[in-house]
Amino acid sequence: MDPAARLGPAQIDVVAQLAVSTLLLGGIYALIAVGLTLIFGIMRVVNFAHGEFLMLGMYLAFFAFTLRGVDPYLVLIIAIPIFYLVGLFVYVLVMRGVIHASHNVQIFTTVGLSTALQNIALVMWTGDFRIIRPWESSVVLRAAGTAFNLAQVVAFAVAVALTVALMAFMKWTHTGRVMRATAQDRDAATLMGIDTDRVYRLTFAIGIACVGAAGVLVSPLYAAYPQAGLQFVTLAYVVVVLGGLGDMAGAMLGSLIVAAVEVGGSYIFGAAWKEVFYFLLFIGVLVFRPAGLLGQRGAETLGA
Amino acid sequence: MLRLEAVDAFYGDVQALFGISLEVPAGGIFALVGANAAGKTTTLRVVSGLVAPRHGRVVFDGRDLARVPAAQRVELGIVQVPEGRRLFPFMTVTENLLLGAHAVRARAERDATLRYVYRLFPVLEERAAQLAGSLSGGEQQMCAIGRALMARPRLLMLDEPTLGLAPVLVGRIFETVRTINADGVTVLLVEQNVRQALTLATHACVLESGKLVLEGAGRALLVDERLKRAYLGL
Numbered sequence: 001m002d003p004a005a006r007l008g009p010a011q012i013d014v015v016a017q018l019a020v021s022t023l024l025l026g027g028i029y030a031l032i033a034v035g036l037t038l039i040f041g042i043m044r045v046v047n048f049a050h051g052e053f054l055m056l057g058m059y060l061a062f063f064a065f066t067l068r069g070v071d072p073y074l075v076l077i078i079a080i081p082i083f084y085l086v087g088l089f090v091y092v093l094v095m096r097g098v099i100h101a102s103h104n105v106q107i108f109t110t111v112g113l114s115t116a117l118q119n120i121a122l123v124m125w126t127g128d129f130r131i132i133r134p135w136e137s138s139v140v141l142r143a144a145g146t147a148f149n150l151a152q153v154v155a156f157a158v159a160v161a162l163t164v165a166l167m168a169f170m171k172w173t174h175t176g177r178v179m180r181a182t183a184q185d186r187d188a189a190t191l192m193g194i195d196t197d198r199v200y201r202l203t204f205a206i207g208i209a210c211v212g213a214a215g216v217l218v219s220p221l222y223a224a225y226p227q228a229g230l231q232f233v234t235l236a237y238v239v240v241v242l243g244g245l246g247d248m249a250g251a252m253l254g255s256l257i258v259a260a261v262e263v264g265g266s267y268i269f270g271a272a273w274k275e276v277f278y279f280l281l282f283i284g285v286l287v288f289r290p291a292g293l294l295g296q297r298g299a300e301t302l303g304a
Numbered sequence: 305m306l307r308l309e310a311v312d313a314f315y316g317d318v319q320a321l322f323g324i325s326l327e328v329p330a331g332g333i334f335a336l337v338g339a340n341a342a343g344k345t346t347t348l349r350v351v352s353g354l355v356a357p358r359h360g361r362v363v364f365d366g367r368d369l370a371r372v373p374a375a376q377r378v379e380l381g382i383v384q385v386p387e388g389r390r391l392f393p394f395m396t397v398t399e400n401l402l403l404g405a406h407a408v409r410a411r412a413e414r415d416a417t418l419r420y421v422y423r424l425f426p427v428l429e430e431r432a433a434q435l436a437g438s439l440s441g442g443e444q445q446m447c448a449i450g451r452a453l454m455a456r457p458r459l460l461m462l463d464e465p466t467l468g469l470a471p472v473l474v475g476r477i478f479e480t481v482r483t484i485n486a487d488g489v490t491v492l493l494v495e496q497n498v499r500q501a502l503t504l505a506t507h508a509c510v511l512e513s514g515k516l517v518l519e520g521a522g523r524a525l526l527v528d529e530r531l532k533r534a535y536l537g538l
C-alpha cells in the first residue's frame with residue numbers, strides 16, 4: 001500500500017520528502033554551477049567572483065520587491081539581460097586583460113573582484129540580512145507525502161529549464177559549436193575566422209546571466225547580504241569538480257549529488273555538518289576521480 | 305595575389321624569418337620547401353595572422369594586412385590548414401566541417417560547399433557522425449582540408465598535408481590539391497615531399513634557416529643543382 005495514503009495527506013513521508021528536497025535544491029545548484037563550469041571550460045578561468053553575481057541577483061530581486069513591489073519572477077525576465085550586460089562589461093573591464101595571463105594572475109584578479117563586489121555591497125546596502133516574502137514563498141504544495149513551497153518548485157523548474165536550454169544551445173547551435181571549438185583549439189578556431197575574444201566575452205556574459213538569474217530565483221528562499229554568494233559558490237566548486245571541469249551534464253549530476261549529501265547529511269547529523277560533507281566529497285573526488293564522475297575525457301569534451 | 309615584402313618575424317627574442325620577400329601569383333600552386341625549422345610554418349602563420357611580422361609587409365590583393373586581425377583574414381579568403389591538422393577532436397566530422405563555414409562569406413553557400421567537400425572526400429560523409437579525434441591520420445587530413453574548403457578560400461595554405469601518411473595516401477592528397485587548384489583556388493603548399501611538391505607546383509621557393517635561398521618555376525627548381533644536392537639526395 002502506498003505509504004503516503006496510509007499516512008494521510010497532512011503527514012510527511014521522510015524518504016520522499018528528502019528525495020524531493022534534493023531534487024529541488026539540486027536544480028538551483030545546477031544553474032549556479034553550470035555558469036561556472038561553462039566559464040572554466042571555455043575560458044580556462046576559475047571565476048572566484050561567481051558567488052558575488054549571485055548575491056547581486058538576490059539584491060536586485062530584493063530591491064525590486066521592496067521598493068517597487070515587483071515579483072521576483074517578473075524581475076527574472078529583466079535580470080537575465082541585465083546580468084548578461086553586466087557580464088559583458090566585467091569581461092571588457094577586468095577579464096579581457098588577464099585571459100591569457102598565468103593562473104596566479106587570474107586567481108588574484110577574480111578573488112579581487114569578489115572582494116571588491118562584497119565591499120561595494122556592504123558600503124551601499126549595509127551588512128543586514130534582507131529577506132523578502134512574496135506570495136509564492138507562503139504557498140505550500142503537498143503531494144505523495146511531501147510538502148514544499150511554491151517558490152522552491154518554481155526556482156527548480158526555471159533553473160532546470162535554463163540549464164537544459166543552455167546545454168541545447170551549446171550542442172546544437174552554430175554559436176555553441178563555435179564556443180566549443182574555441183575551447184578545444186583556440187588557434188585552429190582563429191584560422192576558421194572565429195573571433196575568439198568575442199567568444200570569451202559571450203561565454204562570460206552567459207555564465208554571469210545564469211548565476212544572476214539563480215540569484216533572483218533563490219531570493220524568496222534565502223536572505224540577501226554581502227557574503228550571501230559564498231554559501232552557494234563553495235558548493236558550486238564541489239559540483240564542478242564532481243561533474244568534471246567544463247562538463248555541463250556532469251554539473252547537473254554533481255548538483256544532485258551535492259544536494260543529496262546536503263539534504264541527507266542535514267537530516268541525519270544536523271545542518272551544521274553539511275559543509276563538512278561537501279568537502280569530504282570534494283576531497284574524495286579529487287583523490288579518486290580527478291577527471292570528474294562522468295569520465296576521463298576532461299574539460300575539452302564540453303557538451304560532446 | 306599575395307606578396308611578402310622583407311618580412312622579419314620573431315618568437316620572443318628568437319628570429320624565425322629574415323627579410324622574406326615572395327610573390328604568390330593568383331591561380332597557381334606555390335610550393336614552399338625547406339628543412340625542419342627553416343621557417344615554413346612561420347611564413348604561413350605570418351600570412352594567416354597568427355604571427356605578426358616585426359618588420360615588412362604582407363599584401364593581399366593590393367591590401368596591406370597589418371591591421372587585419374587573423375579571424376578577419378578568413379573573410380578575405382585566406383585560409384590555412386595548420387600543421388598537424390588541428391581538428392576539433394571532441395566534435396564530429398560534420399561539426400568540424402560546419403565550423404569551417406563560419407565566415408560570413410562562406411556561410412551563405414554552406415550547404416553547396418558541404419556537398420562539394422563530400423564529393424571530393426566521400427569518406428567524410430561516411431564518417432560524418434564520428435568524432436574527429438577518432439579518425440585515422442589520412443581521414444583527419446581530409447577532414448582538415450575539407451574544413452578549410454568550407455571557408456571558401458581564395459588562397460588555401462596547406463602545411464605539410466602529407467606528413468605521416470602512407471605513400472598511396474600521399475598520392476591522393478597531391479591529386480586532391482591539383483583538383484582544388486583546378487577549381488580556381490590558389491594554393492600555397494608547404495611540403496617535405498620535395499620532389500612531388502615541385503612536380504606539382506607552378507612556382508616554388510626554398511627556405512633555409514629563415515632565409516629565402518632559391519626561387520623559381522617548380523620544375524626548374526627540380527633540376528637545380530643546389531636543390532638536388534640539399535634535398536633530393538642526388
Ligand SMILES: Nc1ncnc2c1ncn2[C@@H]1O[C@H](COP(=O)(O)OP(=O)(O)OP(=O)(O)O)[C@@H](O)[C@H]1O
Pocket residue numbers: 315318319320338339340341342343344345346347387
Ligand atoms: N611557438 C614558438 N616559439 C618559439 N620558437 C618557435 C615557435 N615556433 C617555431 N619556433 C622556431 O622558429 C623557427 C622556425 O620554425 P617553423 O615552425 O616555422 O619551421 P618549419 O620550417 O615549419 O619546420 P618544420 O618542417 O619542422 O615544421 C624554428 O627555429 C623554431 O624553433
Ligand SMILES: [Mg+2]
Pocket residue numbers: 344345346387463
Ligand atoms: Mg612547420
